Amino acid sequence: MALSSKCKLRIFLLIGFAVVLQPSSAIRAEGAPAADPRAAPPSGIPPLPPQPRECRPWLMRMMPCAGFITNSSVYAPEPSCCGGFNSMFAYGTVTCLCHVVNGDVGRLLPAPMIHARMVELFSVCGHDVRVEMLAAACNLTDDVPPIDLPSPPPSTPLPPPALSSSDGHD
Secondary structure (H helix, E strand, O other), X not given: OOOOHHHHHHHHHHHHHHHHOOEXXXXXXXXXXXXXXXXXXXXXXXXXXXXXXXXXXXXHOOHHHHHHHHOOOOOOOOOOHHHHHHHHHOOOOXXXXXXXXXXXXXXXXXXXXXXXXXXXXXXXXXXXXXXXXXXXXXXXXXXXXXXOOOOXXXXXXXOOOOOXXXXXXX
């Protein structure tokens, strides 16, 4: 069974993000074993996890970073910033990072995002990522969940019941 090009791209993005976006050893929990780089890769591609239907819940986790990425006079992010930002690197939600690198997250921020600060946030929070490569990968896919689900269409009221000729009026 052949994979579609869209499916192949999604697999590439998820595996690439999982490999590239691992937190550096500086932010790993103490005592947590590092992955053995000599270990054999799994035999086969892991199944794709379900992607979120919308990204707002994940993007809201990084709102403690808002002051740092919108205000050049804030020299360091809030202590809780990296915890929320790092949750964006989860295997099942990594595609939501595309809203960060393409600037869409700015819709949720109190002021315009400073692009250089967003780029700096990756290294401040311990991720060795070339943001331009991540942005290029995001531009190759249309599978990024929206920030918000579209609003449901307004419900159409039911027409009143039709009167029948047997309603007792002759």
